[in-house]
Every structure is written in C-alpha cells, then in structure tokens.
Amino acid sequence: MYLLVIDWIFLLEKFILVGFIVTLSLIIAMYTTYAERKVAAWLQDRRGPNRAGPFGILQPLADGGKLFFKEEIIPLASSKFLFILGPSLAMITALLTSAVIPWGGTLHIFGKDVSLQIADINIGILYIFGVVSLGVYGIMIGGWASNNKFSLIAAIRGASQMISYELAMGLSLLAVLMLTGTLQMSGIVGNQIQGSNVWHVIYQPIGFFIFFVCALAECNRTPFDLPEAENELNFGYHQEYSSMKLGFYLFAEYINMFISSAVMATLFFGGYDILPFVDETKWGLSGNMLTILGFCALMAKTFFFLFVFIWIRWTIPRFRYDQLMNLGWKKLIPLALANMIITAAVVLWLNK
Amino acid sequence: MIIIKILFGFLTVVAIFSALMMITSKNPVYSVLWLIVTFFSISGHYILLNAQFLAIVNIIVYAGAIMVLFLFVIMLMNLNKETEPQKNRWIKMIGAIAGGCLLLVLVAALKDVGLKKQVAMVNGGDIGLIKNLGKELFSTYVVPFEISSILFLSAMVGAVVIGKKE
Missing domain, CATH: 1.20.120.1200 (NADH-ubiquinone/plastoquinone oxidoreductase chain 6, subunit NuoJ)
Structure with missing residues (x-):
C-alpha cells in the first residue's frame, strides 16, 4: 500500500486516532459544562439543570442547539476576517495539544501494534509550550477585532496574564525534565512506570502545585478569570460575539481545561499507569486489557482534575489584577526557580 | 522523496x-x-x-x-x-x-x-534533535553559549533599569 511514498495504512490509523481523540475531547468538554452546572448547584444547595432528559443529561445538546440557531452578528466597525479568525484560532489551539499526549499503551489489533499516541515526537513538552503560547492569539485577535474598549482591555489582560504564567509553568516543568532526562511524553510516562513505579508528584509536590496554579491561569479560570470579569469589563473579550462564535470561545475554555488536566495527569500522576508502587504486568491480564484499563485510569485522573477545577471556581473569589501579577511574578517564579535549583542539586548529588 | x-x-x-x-x-x-x-x-x-x-x-x-x-x-x-503619517516620497x-x-x-x-x-x-x-544539540552546545560551544546568555542577562537588567526610571 505505497502510493506517492506514503504508507496509507499508517495514515489511516492516525486519522482514525485523531478523529477519535478530537471527538472525545469535544464530548468531554460538552459534558464538563453540564458537570460544572451540576457541581455549582450541589455546592450552592440547588438542583441544577434537570429538565432536558433524565437528570438534565441532554442539557449540553440543548445549549449547543440554542447557540447554533441564534443570529450571527458581526459588528459593522469590526475587521470581519479577524473577527472570525479569533474564535477559530482559540478552538484550533485548544485541540492541537492533544496530539502529543500518550492516551494509553499499545493496542494489538489485526496483527499490528497501534500506539494510542498520535505523535511521539522528540520535543513533546516543548510542543505543548508552543501551542500554549499560541493560545494567546485567539483572545487577542478576537478582542481587538471587536473594536470595543472593554474587549480590548480584556484581551490585553488575558494575554499578559497568560504570558506571565507561562514562565512559572515552564520553570516548574524543568524540574520534572531533570528527573526524566527526556522531553518525549512517552518517555516521561515510561519513567514513572518502570522500576519502583513512583509518580512524579511524590518527588515534585511543589512543582505540581505551581503547574496547577499556572494551568488555572492559562485556562482563564477562577480565581484568575480577569479577562472576563463581569463587574469590570461587562463580558470580557467575547462581548461582541454571538451564536456559535461565542460558543467556540466558551467551548475552547472547557477543552483547554480537559487537555491541561490530561497533561497534569500525564506529567505528575503517572499518565496511563493504573496504580502507583504496583507492577501491573504481574496481574496476568492480556496486553489489550491492560491498555484499555490504563486509558480508563488516565480518564479517571483527568476527570478528578476537572472536578477540582470546577470546585475551585465555585469556592475561591476572583483575584484583583495587581494581586494576580504579584502572585505570578513575585511569588510563583522565585518558588519555581528555587524548586528547580534544589532538584538540580539533589539529582547531581544522587548521581555521584 | x-x-x-x-x-x-x-x-x-x-x-x-x-x-x-x-x-x-x-x-x-x-x-x-x-x-x-x-x-x-x-x-x-x-x-x-x-x-x-x-x-x-x-x-x-x-x-x-x-x-x-x-x-x-x-x-x-x-x-x-488613517492615523499613520504619510511619509515623504x-x-x-x-x-x-x-x-x-x-x-x-x-x-x-x-x-x-x-x-x-x-x-x-x-x-x-x-x-x-535536542539531545545531540544540547551535547554539542554544552561541550564544543560552551563558551559562546555562556557569553550569549550573559548578553541576554545584561539586556534583561537594562530593560528593568529603563522600566524603573521615573
């Protein structure tokens, strides 16, 4: 099956995998909106959505349908191309990161070993950073193209917040990279599975904490949701948007949440490893069964982090803007630097 | 190909x-x-x-x-x-x-x-690839690499000084 020197079966396999993972992230993002409303209701002693279907389970579909059928309004004074480009970029960059996350081990189907990772590239983590740093453009372009002061202020707030917290995020990850000695995502997971099977969170609790706070800020979630602070900016950078373009912005936030939860589970909580300190291969299960169980374990960890994201949103009030910048530049970056230097010293000391 | x-x-x-x-x-x-x-x-x-x-x-x-x-x-x-000044030909x-x-x-x-x-x-x-590049940078080219990092550091200090000036 070689035509134009491309292995078409390989291409087909990857396309199926991409389709599966994109669909999965969309469905999970859809139901995270439902979970968010249900958890909020639970925390506030209400019932939450319960009319569409049993337990309101069809509520996300109803919301999506509503957004699709609303009128599309493009403001006259906006730059039209950029106005449409903004939400599309937000959506694309949200989905791009899923390409390097190892979603499981290898499946053995039709006499072929199929890895549950779309691209096991040499620079896995750097790729994630690249995509995260591009996430700024969706907000900035959308906010500027709306030609509205509130949108512009919100866009600039969002962009400066994301740039500031990227630094601490990168520094906290450097400590993990020193432990593993590789940038490959599969290598990082493998490092947590092999040997005594210790997850990185045990070696790097501070690193994980910094990464988690930065992930909250990168996803523009409370307590860092300054770009959409209603009391100051009306509605934030998506004020002029209506219909599905608004939907894309809101949806991209939930996809970002899902993907960053998956990244946290992969980097610090063993990825598709089922239990820490246990060698799963001794359970006597077949390889395919272990892979599927591992995928379920990764999903369970991801859902837990999603729950924590939602929990924080309905518990902690919003920071002020100067507090946000102080926390990012004056507390998290020095903490991450100290964490990195101590890790480096310990690694050097133990290797001698 | x-x-x-x-x-x-x-x-x-x-x-x-x-x-x-x-x-x-x-x-x-x-x-x-x-x-x-x-x-x-x-x-x-x-x-x-x-x-x-x-x-x-x-x-x-x-x-x-x-x-x-x-x-x-x-x-x-x-x-x-509209606000951009028209430059001289x-x-x-x-x-x-x-x-x-x-x-x-x-x-x-x-x-x-x-x-x-x-x-x-x-x-x-x-x-x-990052492994080979890193080895090369930190062995053969370590002096230019460190000098350029000092250059970056001084640029950062300069930016802070300019930013601090009231």
Missing part, C-alpha cells in the same frame, strides 16, 4: 507570499499576523531538515512571545491607516536604496562562501 519536494514547494510559496503580504498590507495588525504565518512556514522548513528543536523554539520564542509583544504595542497604540526612496545596498553587501559576502557545495540533508541527520 517526492512528498518532501511537494511540502518544500508548498512551504516556500507560503513563506514568500506571507512575507510579501507582511510588507504590503496597510494595517499593522495584519502585518504582524502575516509575519507569524512566515515564522510557521520557516518552522516547517526546519522540520523537513529534521531540526525539531529549532522549529519549536522558533515558534515558542518568535511566534509565541515576541510577536505577542508586537501585537500588544500595535493594539495599544491603535495604529490605523524622498524618504521612501532613500530607504529603498539603503535596503538595496544591504542586500548587495549580503549577496556579495555570501557569494564566495563555501556553503554552495553543501547540500542540505533532508529528512535525515540527527544533529537537530
């Missing part, structure tokens, strides 16, 4: 077209966005040469950080084409001549360099 040729042709056309659009578009925000497209196509070229680290660093540093700052400044200053001509002189000097300098005989290794070679 043909697929690489197709990709190379596509990326080259995109790079040149977006660079031209960057120069010719009236609105500075569009210029910045076209420049970002140029950076992406150049990163594509790096990936064809199997220099993955260079490709991703190009995206992180230029497209992800520096261009965001450019966009920041342009958006805050609100440089629309003579200044434009002088600028073109000066740029042409620079191009001439560069071409003359690079004409006799031995680079012409070296053929780029497409889709092979592993010096661009």
Whole structure:
C-alpha cells in the first residue's frame, strides 16, 4: 500500500486516532459544562439543570442547539476576517495539544501494534509550550477585532496574564525534565512506570502545585478569570460575539481545561499507569486489557482534575489584577526557580 | 522523496507570499499576523531538515512571545491607516536604496562562501534533535553559549533599569 511514498495504512490509523481523540475531547468538554452546572448547584444547595432528559443529561445538546440557531452578528466597525479568525484560532489551539499526549499503551489489533499516541515526537513538552503560547492569539485577535474598549482591555489582560504564567509553568516543568532526562511524553510516562513505579508528584509536590496554579491561569479560570470579569469589563473579550462564535470561545475554555488536566495527569500522576508502587504486568491480564484499563485510569485522573477545577471556581473569589501579577511574578517564579535549583542539586548529588 | 519536494514547494510559496503580504498590507495588525504565518512556514522548513528543536523554539520564542509583544504595542497604540503619517516620497526612496545596498553587501559576502557545495540533508541527520544539540552546545560551544546568555542577562537588567526610571 505505497502510493506517492506514503504508507496509507499508517495514515489511516492516525486519522482514525485523531478523529477519535478530537471527538472525545469535544464530548468531554460538552459534558464538563453540564458537570460544572451540576457541581455549582450541589455546592450552592440547588438542583441544577434537570429538565432536558433524565437528570438534565441532554442539557449540553440543548445549549449547543440554542447557540447554533441564534443570529450571527458581526459588528459593522469590526475587521470581519479577524473577527472570525479569533474564535477559530482559540478552538484550533485548544485541540492541537492533544496530539502529543500518550492516551494509553499499545493496542494489538489485526496483527499490528497501534500506539494510542498520535505523535511521539522528540520535543513533546516543548510542543505543548508552543501551542500554549499560541493560545494567546485567539483572545487577542478576537478582542481587538471587536473594536470595543472593554474587549480590548480584556484581551490585553488575558494575554499578559497568560504570558506571565507561562514562565512559572515552564520553570516548574524543568524540574520534572531533570528527573526524566527526556522531553518525549512517552518517555516521561515510561519513567514513572518502570522500576519502583513512583509518580512524579511524590518527588515534585511543589512543582505540581505551581503547574496547577499556572494551568488555572492559562485556562482563564477562577480565581484568575480577569479577562472576563463581569463587574469590570461587562463580558470580557467575547462581548461582541454571538451564536456559535461565542460558543467556540466558551467551548475552547472547557477543552483547554480537559487537555491541561490530561497533561497534569500525564506529567505528575503517572499518565496511563493504573496504580502507583504496583507492577501491573504481574496481574496476568492480556496486553489489550491492560491498555484499555490504563486509558480508563488516565480518564479517571483527568476527570478528578476537572472536578477540582470546577470546585475551585465555585469556592475561591476572583483575584484583583495587581494581586494576580504579584502572585505570578513575585511569588510563583522565585518558588519555581528555587524548586528547580534544589532538584538540580539533589539529582547531581544522587548521581555521584 | 517526492512528498518532501511537494511540502518544500508548498512551504516556500507560503513563506514568500506571507512575507510579501507582511510588507504590503496597510494595517499593522495584519502585518504582524502575516509575519507569524512566515515564522510557521520557516518552522516547517526546519522540520523537513529534521531540526525539531529549532522549529519549536522558533515558534515558542518568535511566534509565541515576541510577536505577542508586537501585537500588544500595535493594539495599544491603535495604529490605523488613517492615523499613520504619510511619509515623504524622498524618504521612501532613500530607504529603498539603503535596503538595496544591504542586500548587495549580503549577496556579495555570501557569494564566495563555501556553503554552495553543501547540500542540505533532508529528512535525515540527527544533529537537530535536542539531545545531540544540547551535547554539542554544552561541550564544543560552551563558551559562546555562556557569553550569549550573559548578553541576554545584561539586556534583561537594562530593560528593568529603563522600566524603573521615573
């Protein structure tokens, strides 16, 4: 099956995998909106959505349908191309990161070993950073193209917040990279599975904490949701948007949440490893069964982090803007630097 | 090999077209966005040469950080084409001549360099992978590497000093 020197079966396999993972992230993002409303209701002693279907389970579909059928309004004074480009970029960059996350081990189907990772590239983590740093453009372009002061202020707030917290995020990850000695995502997971099977969170609790706070800020979630602070900016950078373009912005936030939860589970909580300190291969299960169980374990960890994201949103009030910048530049970056230097010293000391 | 040729042709056309659009578009925000497209196509070229680290660093540093700052400044200053001052025709001509002189000097300098005989290794070679690149940087080229990092540090200190001045 070689035509134009491309292995078409390989291409087909990857396309199926991409389709599966994109669909999965969309469905999970859809139901995270439902979970968010249900958890909020639970925390506030209400019932939450319960009319569409049993337990309101069809509520996300109803919301999506509503957004699709609303009128599309493009403001006259906006730059039209950029106005449409903004939400599309937000959506694309949200989905791009899923390409390097190892979603499981290898499946053995039709006499072929199929890895549950779309691209096991040499620079896995750097790729994630690249995509995260591009996430700024969706907000900035959308906010500027709306030609509205509130949108512009919100866009600039969002962009400066994301740039500031990227630094601490990168520094906290450097400590993990020193432990593993590789940038490959599969290598990082493998490092947590092999040997005594210790997850990185045990070696790097501070690193994980910094990464988690930065992930909250990168996803523009409370307590860092300054770009959409209603009391100051009306509605934030998506004020002029209506219909599905608004939907894309809101949806991209939930996809970002899902993907960053998956990244946290992969980097610090063993990825598709089922239990820490246990060698799963001794359970006597077949390889395919272990892979599927591992995928379920990764999903369970991801859902837990999603729950924590939602929990924080309905518990902690919003920071002020100067507090946000102080926390990012004056507390998290020095903490991450100290964490990195101590890790480096310990690694050097133990290797001698 | 043909697929690489197709990709190379596509990326080259995109790079040149977006660079031209960057120069010719009236609105500075569009210029910045076209420049970002140029950076992406150049990163594509790096990936064809199997220099993955260079490709991703190009995206992180230029497209992800520096261009965001450019966009920041342009958006805050609100440089629309109505407010842009019309430059003198003579200044434009002088600028073109000066740029042409620079191009001439560069071409003359690079004409006799031995680079012409070296053929780029497409889709092979592993010096661009991060492990080999890091080893090379921290052993053979450690002195220039450290000197350039000191240069960056001093630039950072300078920026802080300028920012602090009331």
